[in-house]
Amino acid sequence: MKLASLKHGRDGRLVVVSKDLSRCADASAVAPTLQAALDDWDAAAPRLNEIADALAENRIAHRPFDPALCASPLPRAYQWLDGSAYVNHVALVRKARGAEVPASFWTDPLMYQGGSDCFVGPRDPIATLDESWGIDLEAEVVVILGDVPMGASREEAANAIRLVMLVNDVTLRNITGPELAKGFGFVQSKPASAFTPVAVTPDELGQAFDGAKVDLPLLSFVNGKPFGKPVCGNDMTFDFPTLIAHAAKTRALCAGTILGAGTVSNRDVGGGPGKPIDEGGLGYSCIAEQRTVETIRLGKPVTPFLKFGDKVRIEMLDRQGRSVFGAIEQDVVRYVRT
C-alpha cells in the first residue's frame, strides 16, 4: 500500500496511491489524515488496503497522482528522530578533521531529535535566508512507527514499523559546527526536511526489505547530475530495529514517530572512503561527505555547498527500475515570507 497527503490545511488529506504512482483515490472516509490513520492503524489499515485493491482494479473514483500537489506524507509529526547508522560517514568526517572515532560509536547509536512541526512538500523549495549558511542535502531512508512501549525489544521495535519513505534532511553546514560544539544537538542547523511524495508499507519493498535494512541504492542528483547511489543495506552499522529500541530505551514512542537511519554512506569497494560517481564510485548522500573525501585526497574541499538556483533530486528504484516512493525534487531558493 502506498499513501500520500495532498496539500490541504495543516495536515493534508489522505490518499491511497497506485503502485505505479500514476493515480490516487481519496481515503478521507477512512481517516482524514495520515496521523489519524496511524493513531488507529489496526482499524484503518484493512480499510485503506481495500481502497488500494479497488484502485488497482479501477473500481473506485480516482484522479491522476501529482507529486506537486503533495505535502509531506506527515505534513507535521509529533516526533522526528534521526540516527546516524552509517558510522562510516561519521568516521570519514572525523578523519578529515584529524579526530578519532570513539569506540562507542560502533556500539551506541548517535541519534538526534529533529524539528517536525512543519515539513515541506516533496516538490517545495529548500528556502533559506542566507546562502552562506552552507546548504547541504542529506538523503536518508526513514520509517514511520506505530506505538512503541518504553524498553521495547528488538522484535517489538521491528513490528512497530508501519511505513517507509525517504527524506532530504537539509543541513546548514556552516551553522552545524558551532551549534554542535555547544553539545545540545541541532536546532538552527536543521531547517525543514522534505519527504518523498509517498510512504509505503514494508511489503511494497518485497525482498528488498528484511524488516531491518533496505537493500536498494539511494539515488541522489544535484542539478540533474548523478551524485550518489550507495546501497542502504550496506555498511549500516545499526539497523532500524536497533535504532528504534535505542530511542525507546527510556520513553515510549507515539504512533506517527518518524525515525531515520541517517545519511547513507558506503565504503568504497576497496574498503576506503567512497569515490565520486564520475570516477566509478557510489558517490555520496551529502556534499559534506564529498568535501570530506576531497579533504582526505586533495588536502582541501573542492565541491561547494548548494546555492540559490541549485536543484536536488532524491529517489529510490526497485529491482525492476520502478520508483518506489516518487522523487523528492527541490530547488534551493531564498526564503520569502508568504
Place this chain on the structure above:
Amino acid sequence: MKLASLKHGRDGRLVVVSKDLSRCADASAVAPTLQAALDDWDAAAPRLNEIADALAENRIAHRPFDPALCASPLPRAYQWLDGSAYVNHVALVRKARGAEVPASFWTDPLMYQGGSDCFVGPRDPIATLDESWGIDLEAEVVVILGDVPMGASREEAANAIRLVMLVNDVTLRNITGPELAKGFGFVQSKPASAFTPVAVTPDELGQAFDGAKVDLPLLSFVNGKPFGKPVCGNDMTFDFPTLIAHAAKTRALCAGTILGAGTVSNRDVGGGPGKPIDEGGLGYSCIAEQRTVETIRLGKPVTPFLKFGDKVRIEMLDRQGRSVFGAIEQDVVRYVRT
C-alpha cells in the same frame, strides 16, 4: 483565560477553567483540542474568551475542575524546544567539574529539541525502568507559540506568545553525561515531561509578565519539603522573545510549538552559588544544581537523585498567593506496561 485538556483519546478535550481553578466548562464546540484552537487562534480565542466570561458569571454549564483528570494542556505537541536561559545554572555545573564556561554561552543561547510525542498529565507518575538512571526534576516556565516566520524579529517573537505554563522536564542525569558527550543532544536522557494542569494567556499573569520574563518565584517541593523558590525573572540571561527568535533563525515555527527557558536558577544574594532553602537561600529547580553546589562547598554531592516512591510538586503563586497554573504533582514509580 485559562485552558486545560481533560484526558480523552490521544489529544484530550479542551476546557476553559475558571481563574480560581475550581470549575471548568467544555470548549469543544469552539475547538475539540488545544492544538486545534492554536491552529486557528484568531478565530478561536474570542470564542474561548466568551466561554471564560460565561463561566466567571455562572452563565454556562460547568463542572468541578479536577487536575487528576487532566492530560498535559497539549497532550502531544509538534515541537518542544527548551532553552537554557539561566546561564548561572550552566556556569555552576561547569564550575563543579572544573570546566570553563565559554564566553559565547552568555550571548548565544543553548537550546535543545525535546521529545513531544507523548507528554504525561500533571498528576501522572514519573515512570522509569531503572532507578539508577539518576531521576531528576527540572522546574521551568514555558510558552506555547502561534506561527512564527523564519527570521522573526524580537517583536514578532514576543507577539507569538499565546499561552504560558510550567513544566517538569524530567532528566535522567546518569544518562545525560555519556549522551551529551556524543554531541547530538538529549534523546535517552529525557523521558516524558509533565506540564501544569492549566495553560494561561499572558494577561492572566498581569504585571508579573512583561512579555519577556515572568517575575514570580517558581516553587518546587520534594516529598512535601520546600526545595526551590527562585524568581523566574532574575538571572534570566535570555528572555522569551530572544529564545523564540533564536529558534526561528533558520526555520519557521508552527503554531503549538512549546518553548521553555530552562531550569530556573538564581545566584544567591551575595552573587555566588545558591543556598538551599533550609539555610535561608532560594533553593533550586533541579537536584543536579543542589549536588553541584554541594560539590563546590563540600567537595562531593550529598543529596541523592529521586527514587521510586518520591514525590515532586511544582507550582507558581501570583502576588496574592493564588495558584496560577495549578500544580504538577508526580510520584516517581517503576514503569509498568499498560
